[in-house]
Amino acid sequence: MIKLKNINHTFSIGRKGHEHYVPVLQNINLSVEAGEIVSIVGRSGSGKSTLLNVIAGFLKPKSGRIYLNNKDITDLSETAHADFRLKNVGFIFQNFQLMPGLSAFENIELPLKIRGMGKTARKQTVEKIMLKVGLEKVGDHYPNELSGGQQQRVCIARALVTNPSIILADEPTGSLDSETEQEILALIRSLNEVLDLTFIIITHDEEVANITTSKYRMHDGEMMAVAAHAI
Numbered sequence: 001m002i003k004l005k006n007i008n009h010t011f012s013i014g015r016k017g018h019e020h021y022v023p024v025l026q027n028i029n030l031s032v033e034a035g036e037i038v039s040i041v042g043r044s045g046s047g048k049s050t051l052l053n054v055i056a057g058f059l060k061p062k063s064g065r066i067y068l069n070n071k072d073i074t075d076l077s078e079t080a081h082a083d084f085r086l087k088n089v090g091f092i093f094q095n096f097q098l099m100p101g102l103s104a105f106e107n108i109e110l111p112l113k114i115r116g117m118g119k120t121a122r123k124q125t126v127e128k129i130m131l132k133v134g135l136e137k138v139g140d141h142y143p144n145e146l147s148g149g150q151q152q153r154v155c156i157a158r159a160l161v162t163n164p165s166i167i168l169a170d171e172p173t174g175s176l177d178s179e180t181e182q183e184i185l186a187l188i189r190s191l192n193e194v195l196d197l198t199f200i201i202i203t204h205d206e207e208v209a210n211i212t213t214s215k216y217r218m219h220d221g222e223m224m225a226v227a228a229h230a231i
């Protein structure tokens, strides 16, 4: 489903004329099959977010190829990439990134509005997702009227609502207490099982890495497989 082939990336640091180049991704190869939950762990600065940005198409690698569902997406234009993301990829963030002026329902509905879906279909789709993630009672709450766990559920529902084939998650439980973390991890597992959704999760947290089917560790821009086990 996702294949990274020999991905390399460097950032240039410093003023023009005095810049130096820091290799951040070095010869990364990764293959993620449909229905997997993959975690990428590693210290701060090891290149995890850069890798996720490359997979998402926000950052073009200096070299290497990226395939999603057998389609080479490395050289898509920005517009084509944005369109591709809207149809195929959902995002979950550590700090939720919800729109503060929109209710839970409206936050989840937003990607469907952007896609031009009609009002009745939107309502049906959002209500179905809200039920799936346990938000049916708080649709009219604004983000500041929700707990951290509920906000993360809204973020997850918003990621799911366009029916993506893959979810990219950046520290999805980083802002949650340990009990809420367990609830969100259980939700991710059940979505994976029921919907056969694929997840790539970057995390510092070994608890998160424990629910995954494959685990990789980044170290100074290099990646190695740590373990693979059935959940």
Ligand SMILES: Nc1ncnc2c1ncn2[C@@H]1O[C@H](COP(=O)(O)OP(=O)(O)OP(=O)(O)O)[C@@H](O)[C@H]1O
Pocket: 011, 012, 013, 024, 042, 043, 044, 045, 046, 047, 048, 049, 050, 051
């Ligand atoms: N836009 C940029 N320009 C220059 N250097 C960058 C840029 N973004 C990241 N870096 C550098 O690339 C390296 C990897 O950063 P990255 O954010 O991918 O690490 P990370 O593993 O996600 O860290 P964290 O867990 O703290 O988020 C770091 O040394 C960082 O300083």
